[in-house]
Amino acid sequence: MKSLLVLLLLVIFNFTLVQAQTKISGVLKSTKGTPVTNANILLKNTYDGTSTDSLGRFTFSTMELGVQTLQFSALNFETDSVRLDLQSNDVILNLKMKPSINLLETVSISAGYMNTGDGKKGAVLTALDIATTAGSDADVFTAQQTLPGAQTSFSESGLFVRGGSASETKTYFDGMLLKNPFNATVPDQASRGRLSAFLFKGTSFSAGGYSAQYGQALSSALILESTDLPKKTTTGISVLSVGGGIDQNIRFKNSALSIGAAYYNLAPTYRVTKQQNNFIKAPEQISGSIQYKHKTSETGMFKFYATYGETTLALYQDNIDLPAVPRYFSNDNNNIYINSTYKEFLNSRWKLDAGFSFNKDKDGGSLSADLYSRTDKLTNGKITFTNYFGKLSNLKFGAETFHTGRTEGMNGLTRGYDDQISSAFVETDLFLTENLVLRVGARGEYSSYLEKYNLAPRTSLGLKTGTNAQVSFAYGRFYQNPEDEYLILKRLDFEVADHYILKYEINTADQNFRIEGYYKDYNHLTKENGGTHDNSGTGYARGVELFWKDKKTIKNGNYYISYSFLDTKRNFRDFPTLATPSFAAKHTASVVYKQFFEALQTQAGATYTFASGRPYLNPNNAVYLGDRTKSFNSLSLTFSHLTTVFKQFAVLYLNANNVTGFNNVYGYAYSQDGLSRRATLPSSKRSLVVGILLTIGDNTFVR
Amino acid sequence: MKNLTNSLLLLLVVFGFSSYAQTGQSKYEMGVKKGLQMVGAAQTADDYLKTSNYFERIAQVETKEWLPPYYAAYGNLHAGLSTNNKVLQDQYFDLALVQIADAETRDAENSEIYALKGYIQFMKMSVDPQSRLSMIGDATASLARAETLNPENPRIYLINGQNTFYTPEAFGGGKKKAKPILENAVAKFAIFKPATEIVPAWGAARAKALLAQCN
Numbered sequence: 001m002k003s004l005l006v007l008l009l010l011v012i013f014n015f016t017l018v019q020a021q022t023k024i025s026g027v028l029k030s031t032k033g034t035p036v037t038n039a040n041i042l043l044k045n046t047y048d049g050t051s052t053d054s055l056g057r058f059t060f061s062t063m064e065l066g067v068q069t070l071q072f073s074a075l076n077f078e079t080d081s082v083r084l085d086l087q088s089n090d091v092i093l094n095l096k097m098k099p100s101i102n103l104l105e106t107v108s109i110s111a112g113y114m115n116t117g118d119g120k121k122g123a124v125l126t127a128l129d130i131a132t133t134a135g136s137d138a139d140v141f142t143a144q145q146t147l148p149g150a151q152t153s154f155s156e157s158g159l160f161v162r163g164g165s166a167s168e169t170k171t172y173f174d175g176m177l178l179k180n181p182f183n184a185t186v187p188d189q190a191s192r193g194r195l196s197a198f199l200f201k202g203t204s205f206s207a208g209g210y211s212a213q214y215g216q217a218l219s220s221a222l223i224l225e226s227t228d229l230p231k232k233t234t235t236g237i238s239v240l241s242v243g244g245g246i247d248q249n250i251r252f253k254n255s256a257l258s259i260g261a262a263y264y265n266l267a268p269t270y271r272v273t274k275q276q277n278n279f280i281k282a283p284e285q286i287s288g289s290i291q292y293k294h295k296t297s298e299t300g301m302f303k304f305y306a307t308y309g310e311t312t313l314a315l316y317q318d319n320i321d322l323p324a325v326p327r328y329f330s331n332d333n334n335n336i337y338i339n340s341t342y343k344e345f346l347n348s349r350w351k352l353d354a355g356f357s358f359n360k361d362k363d364g365g366s367l368s369a370d371l372y373s374r375t376d377k378l379t380n381g382k383i384t385f386t387n388y389f390g391k392l393s394n395l396k397f398g399a400e401t402f403h404t405g406r407t408e409g410m411n412g413l414t415r416g417y418d419d420q421i422s423s424a425f426v427e428t429d430l431f432l433t434e435n436l437v438l439r440v441g442a443r444g445e446y447s448s449y450l451e452k453y454n455l456a457p458r459t460s461l462g463l464k465t466g467t468n469a470q471v472s473f474a475y476g477r478f479y480q481n482p483e484d485e486y487l488i489l490k491r492l493d494f495e496v497a498d499h500y501i502l503k504y505e506i507n508t509a510d511q512n513f514r515i516e517g518y519y520k521d522y523n524h525l526t527k528e529n530g531g532t533h534d535n536s537g538t539g540y541a542r543g544v545e546l547f548w549k550d551k552k553t554i555k556n557g558n559y560y561i562s563y564s565f566l567d568t569k570r571n572f573r574d575f576p577t578l579a580t581p582s583f584a585a586k587h588t589a590s591v592v593y594k595q596f597f598e599a600l601q602t603q604a605g606a607t608y609t610f611a612s613g614r615p616y617l618n619p620n621n622a623v624y625l626g627d628r629t630k631s632f633n634s635l636s637l638t639f640s641h642l643t644t645v646f647k648q649f650a651v652l653y654l655n656a657n658n659v660t661g662f663n664n665v666y667g668y669a670y671s672q673d674g675l676s677r678r679a680t681l682p683s684s685k686r687s688l689v690v691g692i693l694l695t696i697g698d699n700t701f702v703r
Numbered sequence: 704m705k706n707l708t709n710s711l712l713l714l715l716v717v718f719g720f721s722s723y724a725q726t727g728q729s730k731y732e733m734g735v736k737k738g739l740q741m742v743g744a745a746q747t748a749d750d751y752l753k754t755s756n757y758f759e760r761i762a763q764v765e766t767k768e769w770l771p772p773y774y775a776a777y778g779n780l781h782a783g784l785s786t787n788n789k790v791l792q793d794q795y796f797d798l799a800l801v802q803i804a805d806a807e808t809r810d811a812e813n814s815e816i817y818a819l820k821g822y823i824q825f826m827k828m829s830v831d832p833q834s835r836l837s838m839i840g841d842a843t844a845s846l847a848r849a850e851t852l853n854p855e856n857p858r859i860y861l862i863n864g865q866n867t868f869y870t871p872e873a874f875g876g877g878k879k880k881a882k883p884i885l886e887n888a889v890a891k892f893a894i895f896k897p898a899t900e901i902v903p904a905w906g907a908a909r910a911k912a913l914l915a916q917c918n
Contacts, residue, residue, distance in 0.1 A: 231843075
């Protein structure tokens with residue numbers, strides 16, 4: 001009988017299960033009241049649920065009873081849920097959900113930074129961007145000169161940014177200061193960057209107002225971020241008209257080793273293109289590098305990079321004072337650079353960044369009849385902790401130490417100096433809302449050589465004014481040690497600059513517009529005062545810059561236009577008065593255009609650069625630096641033809657600078673009597689590099 | 704009487720249990736099958752998003768099965784392919800990548816998962832090829848992994864052929880290069896027998912259609 005009862009119960013129970021259907025329906029809207037479409041509505045741990053329609057409506061049935069969780073999720077919204085007690089009565093719901101934070105649409109720290117590309121906070125120019133920029137010859141530094149804020153320069157190495165001298169732009173390799181990023185010095189010529197653009201996944205360029213993480217830079221920071229693990233084991237071979245290189249990437253499961261060697265010799269090129277200087281020995285360079293990267297965990301990465309290079313060159317330079325006795329100059333340079341970094345998330349809220357770098361650069365040779373030598377060195381150690389809090393905010397703090405110095409010798413006599421700079425920094429990016437971010441930070445430094453402290457406040461504000469528009473403001477104080485050539489003579493004081501920046505930008509997926517205005521106040525610049533040096537120099541710079549990039553209008557093509565207006569005056573170095581320095585052109589504009597021709601398998605690029613005349617010192621003019629050169633014009637072209645050679649992927653590369661042959665003059669050097677002068681010209685009027693880049697072991701172009 | 708009742712009870716219990724067992728198994732199988740019918744009928748991005756939602760609902764119950772997140776990813780991939788809005792495409796493909804990663808955690812050694820992953824990665828690249836060229840490498844690596852795990856999976860060759868088909872000749876692609884890969888795909892589809900009714904079986908028609916365009 002009992003069994004019969006069980007049977008009966010079982011049947012009834014089965015019956016009720018079929019019967020107890022509950023209809024759940026309703027509308028899902030955002031907290032702003034707009035319907036949420038294609039949201040997923042579900043009862044947790046059941047198959048039951050549905051998607052909302054175009055009006056945010058939903059209806060579904062369930063046989064579940066009792067307390068259930070109804071979850072709703074949708075793209076760009078935060079998943080939410082409600083508890084329902086289902087008693088087989090129909091349920092009608094009015095649901096609201098919060099929009100989630102879309103990083104691309106969130107306000108960002110932007111003043112002073114160039115955001116031209118994809119990753120809003122990431123790379124500005126990728127290695128490929130740099131290599132395909134006509135006129136850059138794949139040089140990291142030359143490519144940046146097409147961006148607003150930077151001057152064109154061909155007679156001195158480095159980036160001249162917003163009225164700052166080249167020494168005021170510092171280069172950071174994975175956050176570590178790189179003291180000598182340039183190849184061996186040639187008088188009155190800009191040298192290429194030593195590091196290949198292809199070492200980096202991105203370079204970002206800040207023309208001011210940068211983070212407290214970066215010290216010892218008065219005007220600008222060039223931030224280079226190295227690539228992560230290569231995807232495959234490959235061999236790369238490059239043969240160029242100026243030399244060549246070979247490298248081997250070996251990929252292991254969680255690590256990779258790369259070994260490379262390169263040889264460059266400009267002699268063949270110099271035989272073809274007439275050089276300004278009379279080279280006895282054209283620059284010849286041999287270098288090697290080793291790189292090891294290890295992915296220590298899902299979030300951890302260890303990187304080690306070391307390179308060594310030797311360069312030799314010798315030349316005669318015209319002597320305006322004694323034309324019969326040209327000046328002899330030779331340089332045997334060697335350079336070693338080591339950079340090692342480690343980063344890891346200690347937990348979901350804390351991140352550790354640690355780094356070490358060492359750089360030693362030695363020049364030596366003859367200067368007319370004198371023997372000279374010069375050794376620059378820098379050891380840099382840095383540790384940074386980042387704490388992430390709230391949804392987007394973070395707090396960074398860290399400490400950094402630089403051991404820097406120079407030794408120089410002339411005919412057996414030597415002198416030198418050593419400095420230990422200790423610094424600490426703290427900075428927070430505080431997202432008050434998704435549309436308003438405030439960065440507040442400070443950096444303090446102590447120099448053992450100068451025996452002085454400094455404290456630099458930095459702040460930056462970003463306010464989103466529309467879906468794609470943002471206004472930014474930044475103020476910061478920046479300190480830098482005087483240049484080595486002065487420090488070696490005397491203990492001086494920190495040079496200081498205050499930056500005020502205001503920026504408006506509109507960014508869409510494929511178009512960017514920005515306008516930025518700034519004012520910079522320079523103080524304590526190094527100045528020669530009656531044969532000795534002090535920090536009485538001052539100056540200012542102000543300007544407006546425009547940038548427009550368009551990847552949309554032209555199929556398979558893109559272009560950008562940048563324009564910089566610069567008004568600057570300084571009284572520093574040996575200036576007798578406030579004057580515009582010779583490296584500052586009032587108007588600079590660049591148009592960079594790239595087009596891919598599918599049928600020809602060719603990427604072509606053209607860069608046109610204009611700069612108004614630069615001041616030069618004419619001893620016959622009573623006004624100091626009162627003369628102006630004529631304007632600078634240059635049109636450069638580049639072609640990369642993609643093909644296969646011996647069944648291996650290959651790129652045929654050509655870059656031609658100043659194809660139309662504009663006669664450009666950087667300035668003039670006068671004889672002591674002021675009667676004759678010599679123009680400072682580009683090393684050659686035109687220049688051409690051709691070559692082939694082969695990739696073995698990969699069937700795609702990208703390594 | 705008691706015997707009869709007992710027998711009846713036993714019968715009912717056995718029947719009920721077996722039918723329960725069957726529904727337990729078929730609830731999942733039937734669920735996936737129903738979803739596959741939705742996928743078959745889907746035409747617009749919205750349709751595909753709904754299939755993706757549907758498979759996500761199954762995925763949160765059947766936490767050990769790789770097919771629900773696989774098909775959820777498949778739905779988002781096709782939603783992205785059915786829209787011209789690049790911002791949306793990016794979002795759909797990103798979601799698809801998250802879902803295929805979920806499938807990967809459920810079955811780390813499955814050729815089908817890496818094949819689909821290679822497909823999504825390639826499409827993610829093609830939203831903005833100029834700045835995402837390096838993602839070709841990711842796609843190639845996923846497809847290579849899929850091939851190691853099961854070289855008989857025809858979808859690897861379809862996706863590989865399709866990626867090659869849409870890659871400019873200059874970058875190692877083009878119709879000429881895609882043709883032999885797609886021929887291989889069609890040949891593999893001809894002998895491919897899905898293990899069950901619910902495992903991935905899509906792609907044969909697409910492979911033929913693409914191959915026809917190569918000629």
